[in-house]
Amino acid sequence: MFLVLQQSKIIVIAGPTASGKTALSIALAKELSAEILSFDSRQFFREIPIGTAAPTLDEMDGIPHHFVGNKSISQNYSAGMFAEEARIWMRDYFSKNDNLVVVGGSGMYLSALLYGFDDIPPISSEVRVSVQNDLNENGMAWLQSEVQRFDPDWFANSDTQNQRRLSRVLEVVRETGKPMSFFQSKNQEVLTIPVVKYGIMWDPRELLYQRINRRVDAMMELGLLDEVKRAFAYRTHQALQTVGYRELFEYLDGQCSLEAAVEKIKQNTRRYAKRQYTWFRNQEKDLQWLSPGVVPKI
Template sequence: MNAPKIVVICGPTAGGKSAAALELAREFGAEVINADSMQVYRYMDIGTAKPSAEAQKAVRHHLIDILYPDEEFSAALFREEARRAIADVEARRRTALVVGGTGLYIKALTAGLIQGGEVDPAIRSRLRTEAEHEGREGLYQRLQAVDPKTAARLHPHDTYRVIRALEVYERTGRPISLMRERHRFEEGPYQVLKIGLLSEREELYQRIDARVEEMMRQGLQEEVQGLLDRGYSPSLKTMQSLGYHQIVAYLQGEYDLAEAVRRIKRDTRRYAKRQLTWFKADPEVRWVHSERDRATVREMVEGFWRN
């Protein structure tokens, strides 16, 4: 029996993935499997650029609004949930369109995960306490000393992943970057077509800036305040994510709103650059221009699904 076919639409934030996916899903009768690590959370709609209610009504979306902001999610959990969703789609004789910019999630789904990465609650708890007392910069400097390759690809304020990398090092005595290099990913259970949407840098940056301005008009500040009013701690991983962290800092008086917006734009551009670095390292991704090559994308998908 042939392995199920899935199409992956990936690329940087604000790169046009959702619009392209909606167009393809409507034409080919597909259902969308969300591969964005933040769109899984309820109450976090504007800052995550979640598909609109109209889009979700027009095309069925999976793995959106499945968790509360104080619940943990991971690549392993995503893989499990995504495979279950794809099986459901296949059972109804539909096709699955995986869409998102979280590269590790896509890799986990299509190629497996590094083994031996079990969580050690004691080490993780201690590192979190150290981060609170010593500051994030101290932990990041420690990671630079023991695993410079991983440190180079992480933002110093990405405390969750910095702690995870230090946890792996303390538990195994080996840097996680070495484990990644040595790991041979398993043969995936799917036939996969990966399409990466690309824009010129200035065009992408303009789209990012425009998206942030639109998020503010839509009520990002009010969304963040609503999360705080619901009792969600500013220290949660979700509340430390892009867009939310900066608005929380503004609401706590660390800087004014204009500075918060400037930082969201700046940090989103940096995030997009890291996403591009990740996806460009994947030789399976076939790159097309997000706007000019829509017809090419359609032809690629049609040829893949119908042959």
């Protein structure tokens, strides 16, 4: 159990790449005298700051950032590992501080941090489809009833209005024949700190895509190709299986021109941003969406 100061609060800033999360998080951190914890799965790795758009020291503007550049690309780092390390760090942080700004675009890592990450077997696509079809046909009340019937322990101690979480519990039951509560860690700390969640929404979306294109051009000018060359020996590692690196590895392998690789980075980054939007809209339904440049009053 977290022991926190009475007024403690976590402020989440989420959204797609290039949407303005860094600027907003720093503005809020200044206003709240808070520090920043990143849940960006690409910015953990210290050797690749350009392609991951990690905040520079100038951009940080004196605000302490945590879980940025804290790992090497030679290391594997999962959402579960991040959640465990971040929660240990947060326990110490909240013994001395009121507020924390949590920022990033990696939805699975945010979910692991806020809700825990359990050692659950993989769920087959057939089971996922069956649960979704039954939900579409029978509705939310049916889903709640099914979860309460099959996993009363989980139902009694969890958010019973969170459709994503409820569906996940039923998927686990159908896949394994065991309740979600069977797999949950008995040592998982309960995150009792109030959480306020904001997302940044660009409308029309084309404006964000233009920002992405300009950002990729700026990355190339800052030396992204040299960064990729330095990391070439680690190309098969998890950290480099991502947009901005795969495409330039293809160029270095002689599979395409540099111009084509850059255009592919832009295209794949736009697609990545679209997937991020979709994830946050579907999985974090209590996000309060802000227009770019708006700083909410906390």
